[in-house]
Amino acid sequence: xxxxxxxxxxxxxxxxxxxxxxxxxxxxxxxxxxxxxxxxxxxxxxxxxxxxxxxxxxxxxxxxxxxxxxxxxxxxxxxxxxxxxxxxxxxxxxxxxxxxxxxxx
Amino acid sequence: xxxxxxxxxxxxxxxxxxxxxxxxxxxxxxxxxxxxxxxxxxxxxxxxxxxxxxxxxxxxxxxxxxxxxxxxxxxxxxxxxxxxxxxxxxxxx
Amino acid sequence: xxxxxxxxxxxxxxxxxxxxxxxxxxxxxxxxxxxxxxxxxxxxxxxxxxxxxxxxxxxxxxxxxxxxxxxxxxxxxxxxxxxxxxxxxxxxxxxxxxxxxxxxxxxxxxxxxxxxxxxxxxxxxxxxxxxxxxxxxxxxxxxxxxxxxxxxxxxxxxxxxxxxxxxxxxxxxxxxxxxxxxxxxxxxxxxxxxxxxxxxxxxxxxxxx
Numbered sequence: 032x033x034x035x036x037x038x039x040x041x042x043x044x045x046x047x048x049x050x051x052x053x054x055x056x057x058x059x060x061x062x063x064x065x066x067x068x069x070x071x072x073x074x075x076x077x078x079x080x081x082x083x084x085x086x087x088x089x090x091x092x093x094x095x096x097x098x099x100x101x102x103x104x105x106x107x108x109x110x111x112x113x114x115x116x117x118x119x120x121x122x123x124x125x126x127x128x129x130x131x132x133x134x135x136x
Numbered sequence: 137x138x139x140x141x142x143x144x145x146x147x148x149x150x151x152x153x154x155x156x157x158x159x160x161x162x163x164x165x166x167x168x169x170x171x172x173x174x175x176x177x178x179x180x181x182x183x184x185x186x187x188x189x190x191x192x193x194x195x196x197x198x199x200x201x202x203x204x205x206x207x208x209x210x211x212x213x214x215x216x217x218x219x220x221x222x223x224x225x226x227x228x229x
Numbered sequence: 230x231x232x233x234x235x236x237x238x239x240x241x242x243x244x245x246x247x248x249x250x251x252x253x254x255x256x257x258x259x260x261x262x263x264x265x266x267x268x269x270x271x272x273x274x275x276x277x278x279x280x281x282x283x284x285x286x287x288x289x290x291x292x293x294x295x296x297x298x299x300x301x302x303x304x305x306x307x308x309x310x311x312x313x314x315x316x317x318x319x320x321x322x323x324x325x326x327x328x329x330x331x332x333x334x335x336x337x338x339x340x341x342x343x344x345x346x347x348x349x350x351x352x353x354x355x356x357x358x359x360x361x362x363x364x365x366x367x368x369x370x371x372x373x374x375x376x377x378x379x380x381x382x383x384x385x386x387x388x389x390x391x392x393x394x395x396x397x398x399x400x401x402x403x404x405x406x407x408x409x410x411x412x413x414x415x416x417x418x419x420x421x422x423x424x425x426x427x428x429x430x431x432x433x434x435x436x437x438x
Contacts (some may be wrong), residue, residue: 078273
């Protein structure tokens with residue numbers, strides 16, 4: 032069966048706004064169990080939310096602010112991590128570049 | 137205004153800078169209110185650290201797939217439903 | 230791959246993306262600063278790994294055997310979950326939609342990945358994929374076909390796009406030939422994919438009595 036070839040309404044779309052986005056790609060149904068670091072990222076967002084430093088709308092907004100090619104390339108929890116860092120940096124909890132410095136060998 | 141189940145409504149076609157939860161494929165489209173949900177905090181402002189008040193009523197709005205996609209491959213009666221905030225809806229014929 | 234002493238924190242290995250080391254460093258920094266507590270993070274992980282489709286399946290199986298419960302589930306799935314002692318999750322509203330001989334439902338979140346995790350466990354990768362988020366709304370019958378589901382000619386397909394605070398759960402149809410099964414046995418037929426709407430429940434022959 033051929034997938035539908037769709038046209039999009041003329042209103043401009045951000046990269047996360049995927050409903051009806053032109054694609055003929057089949058659904059890749061392979062699954063993976065969440066890695067430790069992914070569970071950690073998810074739980075970190077939850078912990079920050081309970082402390083009032085993040086909410087789900089901020090998390091989504093941060094994800095949506097990624098450069099389009101980065102958004103499409105990144106994995107799901109890489110997007111979450113980007114957004115968490117964005118939120119913490121915005122609020123001054125994290126200084127810009129601080130995490131990079133900490134990770135530097 | 138408050139919309140009622142069965143009422144025809146149109147989703148605003150406006151572009152919105154920044155976070156919002158109205159999908160592009162529904163903007164400018166006309167559908168029918170299926171359910172009236174409760175009011176919830178506005179994600180458009182909550183996303184930037186505000187409280188998201190006042191709360192906005194949320195509606196489950198149904199659309200005919202054949203109205204949305206010119207090449208829709210499916211049945212004439214197929215429908216799609218999305219939760220749309222009141223401030224994105226207008227009365228329609 | 231080297232062996233790990235399980236008393237140590239996991240060592241980043243070459244198979245992990247840079248994000249792995251990054252999030253661990255971030256957590257360490259935030260804990261050091263007292264912004265969050267490690268225990269809070271651990272509890273979050275424990276909750277996540279405790280989630281599976283089993284709770285959702287219990288709701289469906291109970292609805293199949295108890296018509297009054299079915300009405301309560303369709304009226305307010307969150308309250309129905311609480312009634313069975315289940316955790317409905319943080320969403321303020323959970324709505325169960327029922328498949329019938331005339332209507333089949335399918336759920337997507339085109340904007341991100343909204344999903345009733347408390348009742349179904351973490352969403353599968355494909356649910357979060359760009360392809361599903363695109364085609365579930367514009368080509369749902371094509372997507373169903375890829376999942377091996379072909380609906381009868383007179384069945385209306387309803388796709389629900391979870392765009393806001395509501396979480397949706399599909400109540401699939403009780404399989405024919407399942408009349409003799411117990412509620413627990415019925416629950417084993419209810420798969421995660423059936424509660425998303427991209428599969429039908431398993432056939433009763435799959436149950437070992």
